[in-house]
Amino acid sequence: MKNIYLPQLGKIKRVQKETSDVKTFTLAPLRGAGFTFFLKEKIKFIPGQFLEISVFGTGEAPFSISSSPTQKDLQISIKDVGSVTSALHNLRKGQVIGLRGPFGNGFPIKDIRGYDILFVGGGIGLAPLRSLINYILDKRKNFERIIILYGAKNPEELVFKDELKGWERRKDVELLVTVDEGDGKWKRNVGVVTTLFEKIKVNPKKAFAFVCGPPVMIPFVIEGLVKIGLKDERIFANLERYMKCGVGKCGHCNIGPKYTCLDGPVFSYKEIKGLSKEF
Amino acid sequence: MRDWILYKEHTFPLIRRLNKHFEIIAPVEGKGGDIVFDPITSEHDVVLDFTNTIMPPKRFFFPQFETLFSWKGKEFTLAPPRGAGLTVPLKTKRRIIFGIRPCDFSGILFLDGYYALAYEDNYYFTRRNNTLFILLGCNEPQEHCFCLSAGTGPFLKRGFDIQLTDLKDRYYVQIGSRKGKELIERYDYFFRPASREEKEENIQTVREAERKFKEEVDFDLVAKKMENEEVPESLWQELAVRCQNCGGCSYVCPTCFCFNLIDRVTGKEEGKRMRTWDSCTFSGYTRMAGGYNPREEKKDRVKRRFYHKLVYEPQQFGMHGCVGCGRCVTTCLGNINMPRVMHEIMK
Amino acid sequence: MKKILTTCTYCGCGCGLYLQVEGNEVIGVTPSREHPISRGSLCVKGWNIHEFIQHPDRLRTPLIKKKGGFEEVSWDEAFNLIAEKFKRIKKRFGPDSLGVLASAKCTNEENYLLSKFTRAVLGTNNIDHCARLCHSSTVVGLATAFGSGAMTNSINEIEEADCILVAGSNTTLQHPQIGSRILNAVEKGASLIVVDPRTTQLVSFALLHLKPRPGTDVAWINGMMHVILKKGLANLDFVKKRTENFPALKRKLAKFTPQYVERITGIPKEDLKEAAGIYARAKRAILIYSMGITQHVTGTDNVLSLANLTLLTSHVGRPYTGLNPLRGQNNVQGACDMGALPDFYSGYQKVSNAPCRRKFERAWNVKLPQNKGLTIIEMVREAGRIKGMYIMGENPALSDPDITHTVEALKSLDFLVVQDIFLTETAQLADVVLPGASFAEKDGSFTSTERRVQRVRKSINPVGEAKADWEIICDLSKKMGYPLNYESPEEVMEEIALLTPIYGGIYYDRLEKTFGLQWPCWNKKHPGTTFLHRGSFSRGKGHFTPIDYKPAKELPSKKYSFILTTGRLYYHWHTGSMTRRSSTLHREYPEGFIEMNLQDAQRLGIKNKEMVRVISRRGKITIQALVGELIIPGTVFIPFHFKEAAANLLTNPVLDPKAKIPEYKVCAVRIERIER
Ligand SMILES: Cc1cc2nc3c(=O)[nH]c(=O)nc-3n(C[C@H](O)[C@H](O)[C@H](O)COP(=O)(O)OP(=O)(O)OC[C@H]3O[C@@H](n4cnc5c(N)ncnc54)[C@H](O)[C@@H]3O)c2cc1C
Ligand code: SF4
Ligand code: SF4
Ligand code: SF4
Ligand code: FES
Numbered sequence A: 001m002k003n004i005y006l007p008q009l010g011k012i013k014r015v016q017k018e019t020s021d022v023k024t025f026t027l028a029p030l031r032g033a034g035f036t037f038f039l040k041e042k043i044k045f046i047p048g049q050f051l052e053i054s055v056f057g058t059g060e061a062p063f064s065i066s067s068s069p070t071q072k073d074l075q076i077s078i079k080d081v082g083s084v085t086s087a088l089h090n091l092r093k094g095q096v097i098g099l100r101g102p103f104g105n106g107f108p109i110k111d112i113r114g115y116d117i118l119f120v121g122g123g124i125g126l127a128p129l130r131s132l133i134n135y136i137l138d139k140r141k142n143f144e145r146i147i148i149l150y151g152a153k154n155p156e157e158l159v160f161k162d163e164l165k166g167w168e169r170r171k172d173v174e175l176l177v178t179v180d181e182g183d184g185k186w187k188r189n190v191g192v193v194t195t196l197f198e199k200i201k202v203n204p205k206k207a208f209a210f211v212c213g214p215p216v217m218i219p220f221v222i223e224g225l226v227k228i229g230l231k232d233e234r235i236f237a238n239l240e241r242y243m244k245c246g247v248g249k250c251g252h253c254n255i256g257p258k259y260t261c262l263d264g265p266v267f268s269y270k271e272i273k274g275l276s277k278e279f
Numbered sequence B: 001m002r003d004w005i006l007y008k009e010h011t012f013p014l015i016r017r018l019n020k021h022f023e024i025i026a027p028v029e030g031k032g033g034d035i036v037f038d039p040i041t042s043e044h045d046v047v048l049d050f051t052n053t054i055m056p057p058k059r060f061f062f063p064q065f066e067t068l069f070s071w072k073g074k075e076f077t078l079a080p081p082r083g084a085g086l087t088v089p090l091k092t093k094r095r096i097i098f099g100i101r102p103c104d105f106s107g108i109l110f111l112d113g114y115y116a117l118a119y120e121d122n123y124y125f126t127r128r129n130n131t132l133f134i135l136l137g138c139n140e141p142q143e144h145c146f147c148l149s150a151g152t153g154p155f156l157k158r159g160f161d162i163q164l165t166d167l168k169d170r171y172y173v174q175i176g177s178r179k180g181k182e183l184i185e186r187y188d189y190f191f192r193p194a195s196r197e198e199k200e201e202n203i204q205t206v207r208e209a210e211r212k213f214k215e216e217v218d219f220d221l222v223a224k225k226m227e228n229e230e231v232p233e234s235l236w237q238e239l240a241v242r243c244q245n246c247g248g249c250s251y252v253c254p255t256c257f258c259f260n261l262i263d264r265v266t267g268k269e270e271g272k273r274m275r276t277w278d279s280c281t282f283s284g285y286t287r288m289a290g291g292y293n294p295r296e297e298k299k300d301r302v303k304r305r306f307y308h309k310l311v312y313e314p315q316q317f318g319m320h321g322c323v324g325c326g327r328c329v330t331t332c333l334g335n336i337n338m339p340r341v342m343h344e345i346m347k
Numbered sequence C: 001m002k003k004i005l006t007t008c009t010y011c012g013c014g015c016g017l018y019l020q021v022e023g024n025e026v027i028g029v030t031p032s033r034e035h036p037i038s039r040g041s042l043c044v045k046g047w048n049i050h051e052f053i054q055h056p057d058r059l060r061t062p063l064i065k066k067k068g069g070f071e072e073v074s075w076d077e078a079f080n081l082i083a084e085k086f087k088r089i090k091k092r093f094g095p096d097s098l099g100v101l102a103s104a105k106c107t108n109e110e111n112y113l114l115s116k117f118t119r120a121v122l123g124t125n126n127i128d129h130c131a132r133l134c135h136s137s138t139v140v141g142l143a144t145a146f147g148s149g150a151m152t153n154s155i156n157e158i159e160e161a162d163c164i165l166v167a168g169s170n171t172t173l174q175h176p177q178i179g180s181r182i183l184n185a186v187e188k189g190a191s192l193i194v195v196d197p198r199t200t201q202l203v204s205f206a207l208l209h210l211k212p213r214p215g216t217d218v219a220w221i222n223g224m225m226h227v228i229l230k231k232g233l234a235n236l237d238f239v240k241k242r243t244e245n246f247p248a249l250k251r252k253l254a255k256f257t258p259q260y261v262e263r264i265t266g267i268p269k270e271d272l273k274e275a276a277g278i279y280a281r282a283k284r285a286i287l288i289y290s291m292g293i294t295q296h297v298t299g300t301d302n303v304l305s306l307a308n309l310t311l312l313t314s315h316v317g318r319p320y321t322g323l324n325p326l327r328g329q330n331n332v333q334g335a336c337d338m339g340a341l342p343d344f345y346s347g348y349q350k351v352s353n354a355p356c357r358r359k360f361e362r363a364w365n366v367k368l369p370q371n372k373g374l375t376i377i378e379m380v381r382e383a384g385r386i387k388g389m390y391i392m393g394e395n396p397a398l399s400d401p402d403i404t405h406t407v408e409a410l411k412s413l414d415f416l417v418v419q420d421i422f423l424t425e426t427a428q429l430a431d432v433v434l435p436g437a438s439f440a441e442k443d444g445s446f447t448s449t450e451r452r453v454q455r456v457r458k459s460i461n462p463v464g465e466a467k468a469d470w471e472i473i474c475d476l477s478k479k480m481g482y483p484l485n486y487e488s489p490e491e492v493m494e495e496i497a498l499l500t501p502i503y504g505g506i507y508y509d510r511l512e513k514t515f516g517l518q519w520p521c522w523n524k525k526h527p528g529t530t531f532l533h534r535g536s537f538s539r540g541k542g543h544f545t546p547i548d549y550k551p552a553k554e555l556p557s558k559k560y561s562f563i564l565t566t567g568r569l570y571y572h573w574h575t576g577s578m579t580r581r582s583s584t585l586h587r588e589y590p591e592g593f594i595e596m597n598l599q600d601a602q603r604l605g606i607k608n609k610e611m612v613r614v615i616s617r618r619g620k621i622t623i624q625a626l627v628g629e630l631i632i633p634g635t636v637f638i639p640f641h642f643k644e645a646a647a648n649l650l651t652n653p654v655l656d657p658k659a660k661i662p663e664y665k666v667c668a669v670r671i672e673r674i675e676r
Helices: A083-089 A123-138 A161-169 A193-199 A217-228 A269-278 B008-019 B102-114 B122-128 B178-186 B196-211 B219-227 B233-242 B248-252 B298-317 B327-331 B338-346 C075-093 C108-122 C136-145 C155-160 C176-187 C201-205 C217-230 C236-242 C246-253 C258-265 C269-281 C299-313 C332-337 C354-364 C376-381 C403-411 C469-479 C489-499 C508-513 C583-588 C598-604
Strands: A008-017 A022-029 A050-055 A059-064 A074-079 A096-103 A116-122 A146-152 A174-179 A207-212 A235-238 A266-268 B004-007 B023-029 B035-039 B065-072 B095-100 B131-136 B162-167 B170-175 B259-267 B270-277 C002-007 C016-022 C025-031 C063-066 C069-072 C098-101 C163-167 C191-195 C208-210 C285-289 C322-325 C388-392 C415-420 C432-435 C444-447 C452-456 C562-567 C593-597 C611-615 C620-628 C635-639 C652-655 C667-673
Touching (some): A022 A083, A059 A074, A059 A123, A059 B259, A074 A083, A074 A123, A116 A123, A116 A193, A123 A146, A123 A207, A161 A174, A174 A193, A207 A217, A217 A235, A235 A269, A266 A269, B004 B008, B035 C002, B065 C025, B102 B122, B102 B131, B131 B178, B162 B178, B162 B196, B170 B178, B170 B196, B219 B298, C063 C075, C075 C388, C075 C415, C075 C469, C098 C108, C098 C376, C108 C354, C108 C444, C108 C469, C136 C299, C136 C322, C155 C176, C155 C285, C163 C269, C176 C191, C176 C201, C191 C201, C208 C269, C217 C258, C217 C269, C217 C299, C285 C299, C299 C322, C354 C489, C376 C403, C452 C508, C593 C598, C598 C620, C598 C667
Parallel strands (some): A116 A146, A146 A174, A207 A235, B023 B095, C163 C191, C163 C285, C415 C432, C593 C620
Antiparallel strands (some): A008 A022, A008 A096, A050 A059, A050 A096, A235 A266, B004 B170, B023 B035, B162 B170, B259 B270, C002 C016, C016 C025, C063 C069, C562 C667
16 A cells, blocks of 8 residues: 655755745755655646645645646745745755645646636735646647736735746736735735736636635635626635645545545635635 | 354453454453553453443554654755665554444444545554454443444444354354454354344344433434534534533544644654644644634534534545444533534434 | 553643553553543543653753753763762751752652652752742631641532632633533533633633732622621621631721722622622532632732631531632642642641651651741742752743743852753753653652542653652762662652651552542541531631732833733643643644733734734733733733743732742733834
8 A cells, every 4th residue: 555644755956036935946856775756757747736745854734836747847836934834945955855746636727728717816826826827828829818817915025026027028918916015116006916807808708717815815806706707617716724634634624525635725616615604 | 144152251262362363452441440442461351341431442543643654864954865764663463353332343434434535544554454343232322322323333234344242141243244254264163153043132132222222313304404504603602612622522533533743853863753633623723824714713613523523524425423432422521512412403 | 552540740630541552652542431530531731641751852861061051961970960069058058058949740759759858868948849839828828717728629529519609710721620510510500600800711601700800809809708798698607616706807898898899809899799699698609719819919818818708608618618729730739748848848747846847857867957948939039048959840940920030040059950851941051950750651649639649650661861750869869878768659658648647548559449539538547538627627716817908019000001910721731841842732822922802902003913012020022912802901911831922021029928929910011012
């Protein structure tokens, strides 16, 4: 029987600073005596899936893969909020971590071909969306419009700044960015991410929406999307829960009869509507 | 399959014989007179006349505190590894659980189902698969038992390896699995085939036991009312003010499976990852980094515990999350417990 | 795997539990169902007790501080150094320059031995322990009123009461089993009255909740007695037959009219009258109190007042009826019983009483000091005079009031020895650190809050080179030239029984077959005592002490406008050295907080979960605000478990003049919003 709790070993190939408290880590397989690594074959995953990352001695935590399976590098982007995340932030290139996964269902990439895709992200919530965005951009002709609405607390806290610039330059991507509090130099929208809804026109019949951000943001965004006219089954949200095992055993991530780590983390609004009180 | 008879005077010799080849875990008397499941050193330790144990034998498959793996070596703090690595301490012995009650064994069947969903929990199954269960049905249900309503006792129809029914001077022995059959065949000189009268006597004993239940609840009715949101929030609020967040109801429950994973540093370059029992009654169980907690209020946690057992688990894989053992009645410091809550809902 | 029956090492309830042992590792817990207190249940701390026992942070070898850092050394080296230093200090400055702190976490036998070591070997009565900080006012107060300072009843009697008055005790959280008994009593129809400035869990079940301003307890108690007398609800027959000094009390009560009391305490006069009526009329009335009453500059006064109240209504000396101080630590009762106090030998036999002293001198075969020793706070205050200290299993560097001062005092000692299981804040200041054994690693006995003496059993070997604390004391004593030769704690208990009348019948063979015996247990046939003062009081007649209301020492001022009160949380134990190493417990409350009323918070512009600065005349801390309505305006609460935001940097070390208990429950603070 496979040991579902035993991590594989990996190392940090590159660390990139995104904001004062977010870093993107590029991970690489680790070869050594006595180990078998699934990383030998490149990790196969779907955008939206996550990895359980161990910093031995501190603990393990789940992180969405922020790179696209169409890209060479395997990346996670992490905000420093607690013990594991800050231990990760203290790691340097070449240091060893543990990985389990990929786990979770991922985005429904098969069902969305030929549609307009609307992304709504908040803060570090752009990480899993970035995986799907880059996946779609690498298969651009299979999709229609791509609209990205992204918000952060202030201009400094916007993640993937270089990539945002790249998307902005592309003619085939509609990107709108907002911040809760601007600074002197900020010329764009100020306000929560839902204020961007007024600035775009979406044909609800032709669109899928993907939402990821802090727990307080999600219900408001969904409400906005429903108002625009999107059907419940075309709205998807990445839910975050306190997770330990990632494989449907420890119970922590349970929302009603669903397990975020198995049935999610990507849920359609239709699935979670009844559980609204809990998410 | 054919049923057998084991005379009570042959029970200890049988256990002695089995103990040579198996680790035997059976009800034994602790220092304070409590009956607890523990490995026996001699067959004379075994107590067969007991009201059910304080805790189910769940911990022999899913220990309260367990090392999943340990690590050693410099590589875990710096640089790529050379030689050292992760070790898994999981060892198993061939085991027999002797004298487990049907409700507790139903708890094991429940965990079998749960721990196999999507991914198999190898720690649980390595131990589980090495174990043979000899059940002892209940002629005398206790005050708080409601396994009859839960469909998990006082005797089981299937699922067990071997089930014993107390017929005063002898045990009526039923076989429910290949493992059980092989064991009886290996030690067939302890047993003789049951007669037609004994078969009838067994049926009577079961019927009689079923008539003795004082506690009766309607799982379907309760689940329906809960699903239809017919339960007033005030009930959960009333329960919540009584809850003292001890976690006991989860710890003693044969079907509770939640755990936490923690790391312990044991030396300069070594440590271990452990798992420890957890309970959904704790606020830290769902609190996320940054302080956001989807079940911050105690009311939501108490409510969710009962929804999980009575509504979600049946939806998820067709079994109640309660086997009617009555342990939470004894252990709760706030007198919250499954039968009480069910009666409140049935009202 | 095997299960070993023992007694919980956290609180004074004294639950019986089995430790699940595999190899030499404790991997779980099972509550005892037969045990009269645990009855098949435990609180969250008991359920997770296995987590700290073999924690990697446990001390494993003796340590000596050399050039600022600790070095691992052999037991011999450590003992030699201690013996040499103590001898030198004793010679140069006299025996009273040495001080000892015993431990309410250690066993009876260990506390007895440490008391013997202090008096017979070091030659001083300077021994005390944390009971000073929680219930010394009880010991002094109840000794005056009744002659014996312990719970008059047993825990299970609470279930049968028809009125329960709980004053200054957050019972469900601090004494979970007792809290559970109160709940049961209420389910059976008992009336519950809670007196507490905070809205505790018990309040949900209470008929009445009185919220006095912290530090005004004498006033409401006197007020209740005033009402009782006026309504003719006092039992004057009882007063006449079994008490003394009533007229003096009566005179004192005259001015405590409900109006007057309302002005002082903030308790509406109607509520006070109602509470007095319910309590006085009850047939079986249990009065429960804890640190909310004792930890004041007027701690002894508060206790005396409660005793007056029970005497006036004859609510004492009967089954299901009495006055019950809840002792916090698992063995704080035992440590007091064993004479880990500056003025008593075991069993409250006075050091100053010549026949007592002669008895111990004969038994221990040595001349004993006569003058009363110093208390815990005095030892630290007099650090100039105290040159060397021996601290067993206590952490004054976090638990004493005004710890800045305490830490300075400990640092200024010539020589400090700390015996503990973790490198606590205090141990870090020591010159020598000795690794003791946890409760799972040794034999012995604990005495619970209901005076129940019960066994602690060794389940595993001590971690590393750690040793049972009783062995450490014996070994050290030998090095200092006074051999203490005991084969086992059982032998120590035999000596205790011989010299201590209230423990006269307590022997291990009797504890083996039962879940303990409740003292007084006079001889081997005596069954123990469930409730005290039947027929007559320990001192003969119950004594009324008229008490006047005196305000707390530090009242809110313009600059420091809030009253700070401190206490514990359910999930943590004192300075957190055990509980913060249990993942489940630590996760519930990973950090400290200050609880404050919504009105106050709004006025100061403070939001829930925001960080604030709390400042007193002695220190300041930064801590998260918990805003709500569970606490009255003007009062704030901080738990003292967290070293990062140590409440005791703020508290006021003023002492009750009689019991020398510090005023943890009242000091004035200012709260500042931290600008973002
Ligand atoms: C499917 C999934 C995908 C995720 N993807 C990402 C991602 O791509 N990038 C990313 O950055 N994060 C992601 N997260 C979140 C990430 O898992 C958490 O940030 C991480 O688990 C935090 O772990 P930690 O050990 O650092 O925090 P911990 O040390 O565990 O700190 C959090 C805990 O400490 C306590 N705590 C901490 N702060 C407070 C406070 N202020 N008040 C009260 N209690 C507090 C709480 O008990 C909390 O549970 C994802 C989560 C999930 C479930
Ligand atoms: S919920 Fe209570 S009665 Fe039901 S199985 Fe669990 S412990 Fe037993
Ligand atoms: S046993 Fe009772 S008090 Fe303890 S957590 Fe469960 S419901 Fe709450
Ligand atoms: S801390 Fe107190 S109530 Fe909790 S288990 Fe221990 S003795 Fe019992
Ligand atoms: S994270 Fe453990 S069950 Fe989902």
